[in-house]
Amino acid sequence: MDALTRILELARVRGALDLRCQLAGGFSLDHEDAGPGEAPFHLVLAGEGVMELPGRRTLDLRAGDLVVLPHGTSHRVRDTHGGLSEAPITIDTSGPLAIKRSEGEGEALDLLCGRFVHAPDAGPLLFASLPDTLHASLLGSHGIATLEAIVNVFRVEVGKLAPGALAVVTALSQALLVFALRAQLERGTMPPSLLTLLADPRLGRALLAMLRDPAHEWTVESLAAQAAMSRATFARHFEAKGKQSPHEVLTLIRMHLAAELLRRGELTAAAVADRVGYRSESAFGKTFLRIMGTTPARFRRDVD
Known part of the structure; x- marks a missing residue:
């Protein structure tokens, strides 16, 4: 077993999928600070949007992007025009995965929202050393064919929601965390740490x-x-x-x-x-x- 796999095992990291967002027109969704032992993530399946972070920082969101917030930082996801003229957002809880929707012009932002949950005592072994955000463009990373295949599996599984779909995407989410960590290391922007x-x-x-x-x-x-x-x-x-x-x-x-x-x-x-x-x-x-x-x-x- 390699060292990173063992560290993830010690930290008891697992992925949990919360909901899918299909947002068109004007929209703005606020996310409060996450609880202890939780690191929210967003995976963009299609469309574009913007994430606003404390200190007026923004991240552009495009298809294939994965954003992980290791310290559970509060944030806002909005449309590319600033969240003006917001359309009503409805939530469909009839299926195994809740879906938030809004109607409007342009391509919808199709977003999977979840959390990496880790042991509060062991999580700092990995998460304490990470920056506030991990932002990886999975489709533009090394091994594009593999990453495209994984993102496509997410699309298909959450689209059909066949029996066991949530188990599939939950298992794959940990692979996405590894890709995000690799991307951060390859950029050379990771602070000194394990x-x-x-x-x-x-x-x-x-x-x-x-x-x-x-x-x-x-x-x-x-x-x-x-x-x-x-x-x-x-x-x-x-x-x-x-x-x-x-x-x-x-x-x-x-x-x-x-x-x-x-x-x-x-x-x-x-x-x-x-x-x-x-x-x-x-x-x-x-x-x-x-x-x-x-x-x-x-x-x-x-x-x-």
């Missing part, structure tokens, strides 16, 4: 080694060997790309892996501590409290 470490071929090998064997007594030297780099070069590049030292990242990974084990409820706290490289249950408990904000016992009790 993701920028993952994107580096050599540093990513060291990160994957930590994920695969958290109980190993990793040192800067042994991690540098995984990356085929000298100790000094590895430490310098790691902190520049990750904004944390190798030891800090190792501790973060160990605590999130421990949280995953505690959720399962199959091992004692002492056994979990040993699995992630702590011979002292007391030292493990103190570190878990510092990183996760709660004790192992309370964490296990709260997720039951």
Whole structure:
């Protein structure tokens, strides 16, 4: 398993589709700040529109665009003319997916709206390091045939809404998140984080080694060997790309892996501590409290 897949798994990221919007003429839809552990997304199936963000920032929306709001930022989706002379919007809840519609001139903006839901405790492992918006033009990205096929599957499934359609698009939504993350990394606009470490071929090998064997007594030297780099070069590049030292990242990974084990409820706290490289249950408990904000016992009790 590659490192990004494992991070997504630890963060328990899953997609949830909320509604479809088919909006023509003048329209304006406001979206409030999302709740904890939620990152809204919009996928444009057809047409054009504009997203307004705090600070008077705007994003043009075109067919094939995916916008993810990692921190649940409030926003407005409107027509390209400023939302003037708005047409009445109706909502159809007769089918398995609610549809908002407005009538008017011009091609309708056909939009899928949903959320990426993640564990509040593990989500920051991925989402805290992301910018306010991820904006990817999927049809203009590398691998256009694959992306076009995925967007077309979305169109067909939500158009027919045959049995199991929502399960199909929910499963595909996580693939879209990966494409959006890749696009951000390729543009070189991602701030230093675990993701920028993952994107580096050599540093990513060291990160994957930590994920695969958290109980190993990793040192800067042994991690540098995984990356085929000298100790000094590895430490310098790691902190520049990750904004944390190798030891800090190792501790973060160990605590999130421990949280995953505690959720399962199959091992004692002492056994979990040993699995992630702590011979002292007391030292493990103190570190878990510092990183996760709660004790192992309370964490296990709260997720039951």
